[in-house]
Amino acid sequence: MIPFDFEYYRPESVGEAVQLFEKLDRLGKKPVYYGGGTEIISMGRMNNIATGAVIDIKAIPQCTAMELQDDHLVMGAGVTLTQIHEANYFPLLAQAASRVADHTIQNKITLGGNFCGTIIYREALLPLLLADSEMLIAGPKGEKNLPLDQVFNQWVMLDKGEFIVQVRVLKPYLSLPYRHVKRTKEDKIHYPLLTICAMKVDDQVRTAFSGLCDFPFRSPGMENELNDKTRPVEKRIENALILLPCNLPDNLEGSAAYRKFVLSSLLASILTELEV
Amino acid sequence: MFQLNSEGLINLEVNGEVRRVLVRPADTLLFALRERMGLTGAKPGCENGDCGACTVLVDGWPVKSCLMLAVEAVGHKVTTIEGLDNAPIQKAFVEKFAFQCGYCTPGFIMNCQGLLDLHPDASDEVMHEWLQSNICRCTSYQEITEAVRSVLQQAK
Numbered sequence: 001m002i003p004f005d006f007e008y009y010r011p012e013s014v015g016e017a018v019q020l021f022e023k024l025d026r027l028g029k030k031p032v033y034y035g036g037g038t039e040i041i042s043m044g045r046m047n048n049i050a051t052g053a054v055i056d057i058k059a060i061p062q063c064t065a066m067e068l069q070d071d072h073l074v075m076g077a078g079v080t081l082t083q084i085h086e087a088n089y090f091p092l093l094a095q096a097a098s099r100v101a102d103h104t105i106q107n108k109i110t111l112g113g114n115f116c117g118t119i120i121y122r123e124a125l126l127p128l129l130l131a132d133s134e135m136l137i138a139g140p141k142g143e144k145n146l147p148l149d150q151v152f153n154q155w156v157m158l159d160k161g162e163f164i165v166q167v168r169v170l171k172p173y174l175s176l177p178y179r180h181v182k183r184t185k186e187d188k189i190h191y192p193l194l195t196i197c198a199m200k201v202d203d204q205v206r207t208a209f210s211g212l213c214d215f216p217f218r219s220p221g222m223e224n225e226l227n228d229k230t231r232p233v234e235k236r237i238e239n240a241l242i243l244l245p246c247n248l249p250d251n252l253e254g255s256a257a258y259r260k261f262v263l264s265s266l267l268a269s270i271l272t273e274l275e276v
Numbered sequence: 277m278f279q280l281n282s283e284g285l286i287n288l289e290v291n292g293e294v295r296r297v298l299v300r301p302a303d304t305l306l307f308a309l310r311e312r313m314g315l316t317g318a319k320p321g322c323e324n325g326d327c328g329a330c331t332v333l334v335d336g337w338p339v340k341s342c343l344m345l346a347v348e349a350v351g352h353k354v355t356t357i358e359g360l361d362n363a364p365i366q367k368a369f370v371e372k373f374a375f376q377c378g379y380c381t382p383g384f385i386m387n388c389q390g391l392l393d394l395h396p397d398a399s400d401e402v403m404h405e406w407l408q409s410n411i412c413r414c415t416s417y418q419e420i421t422e423a424v425r426s427v428l429q430q431a432k
Binding site: 002004005006007008009012016020036037038041045054056059082098101102103104105108187188189 | 277278279280281282300301302303304307323324325328331334337338339340342343344345347348387405406408409410
């Protein structure tokens, strides 16, 4: 049971949601936007979140849309991971989504919730980092389309009252060669020891990682080293790992040395399989 | 816009019947089912989305009712184990001895019912993926797998 009270609102338009947030904020309710709600409920039960009002975005049509429009795939922030997996418009994203938590929870976790929650892995972001995605953001100053790297850099950078409405991916990225690998310590369903998404774009490999740092990331510097075909694969990987944006974690999921071993091995396989 | 500002009455459609239910906005669907509606089939286990004992169907999809607010279910169709009537998967659980203590059984059955309804042609791989959402501390996994497989084979 959640030991405190909050108000529940289910707006039916983006504008209504934004206005509601501003109004509730002025009233001191500390509102939060609510997607699947799995994290808000589990954190609320433990008294690890404080809010006086939740704004459920799942009745906003733009937030639940998922369709091919002109040259883009458009996915609402309220689309569930299961819906992404079942629709399979973007197979790399479908595969990444199908490895977050377990199948039943994927019926509840939303794309926006996976980005904006506090769990550090955010694995559904990895394919989008590779695909030059855009996000439609709504807030008190209106709506804007932004490249993903302006919305996410280690964490989601939204101003107060803003929320992610949709994600857009250009169609050509949907069918490029890719690899998705998730390794866990024990069972299939667990937080990642590490997750790698890789995509081959114009004969170059792009890579994004989760489980290696406190945030998912894509590193252009590492990609430059991985694509340096003047060197043998082992040297390319060795040089790339020097550019990791953090020290590899040493924790219950695995030691830093083990992570480095697994990471090197998987990268070697991926480079071979993608013929890069 | 639907809203609930404090404890109040909402309409929930559960097992084909619309009922007026008194809830707080912060009450989970699991709490409302058990404590407000007397439907105790969905079981509280971890109440953290890990064990699956509280699984119900929402618009046909398995959902852990401990991770859904009761107010979120307004406008949706909820099915609990009480809403099944000697379904093939229930018979199969009995015939295959797919339980021991029985505490996890309603959650497992609802998850399996969702699988059978949505993917009657499910492969073994898909079946295993779905079954990983539930935990049985008596470790009846082999028998549960056999029960689901037997119903899937009948459907095929």
